[in-house]
Amino acid sequence: MDFKKQITDTINKSIIVKEDLLKNNMIDKINKAVNLMIKCYKNNNKVLLCGNGGSAADAQHIAAELSGKFYKDRPPLFAQALHVNTSYLTAIANDYSYEYIFERLIESNGRSGDILVGLSTSGNSKNVLNAMKKAKDKGLNTIGFTGETGGRMKKYSDILLNAPSKDTPRIQEAHILIGHILCKLVEEELFKEQK
Numbered sequence: 001m002d003f004k005k006q007i008t009d010t011i012n013k014s015i016i017v018k019e020d021l022l023k024n025n026m027i028d029k030i031n032k033a034v035n036l037m038i039k040c041y042k043n044n045n046k047v048l049l050c051g052n053g054g055s056a057a058d059a060q061h062i063a064a065e066l067s068g069k070f071y072k073d074r075p076p077l078f079a080q081a082l083h084v085n086t087s088y089l090t091a092i093a094n095d096y097s098y099e100y101i102f103e104r105l106i107e108s109n110g111r112s113g114d115i116l117v118g119l120s121t122s123g124n125s126k127n128v129l130n131a132m133k134k135a136k137d138k139g140l141n142t143i144g145f146t147g148e149t150g151g152r153m154k155k156y157s158d159i160l161l162n163a164p165s166k167d168t169p170r171i172q173e174a175h176i177l178i179g180h181i182l183c184k185l186v187e188e189e190l191f192k193e194q195k
């Protein structure tokens with residue numbers, strides 16, 4: 001079977017979304033997110049991330065780049081994906097409801113000056129929305145990674161990084177590109193003296 005046309009079409013659709021990131025104020029919004037994260041870390045605060053499914057994987061990926069390293073061998077930065085403790089996750093989902101799994105961690109671990117990065121391609125994931133609301137109540141800064149419309153999450157995002165697409169895979173590809181940009185620039189600024 002020959003899938004070359006479908007492969008080419010998929011790559012071209014991904015390229016179009018990435019080209020669209022260069023428009024509609026997205027560069028300014030990414031720049032604001034970089035500066036917010038730098039300020040957060042300079043003030044000894046932390047970055048918390050949450051999402052479901054592929055967005056959970058992206059949250060974990062970004063957290064790993066920050067807490068491990070991106071390019072430089074340097075001290076770790078505090079970044080944590082909130083879904084990685086499966087015992088906690090299943091206990092809260094069972095005892096309360098899945099929609100509270102992230103909110104309760106923000107309640108216990110979030111501090112004023114921290115950042116919550118919420119990832120939801122629709123912008124409407126109830127558990128991410130609840131975490132974003134709780135974060136705003138507690139004085140955390142919020143960055144929303146969403147699709148084109150921003151969904152309900154735009155209301156709770158200090159900075160909305162809404163990928164210019166309605167197609168989940170293309171949105172997630174844009175999210176990881178933006179995540180890599182954030183990690184690279186934060187690392188470069190905070191560890192300028194390290195080669």
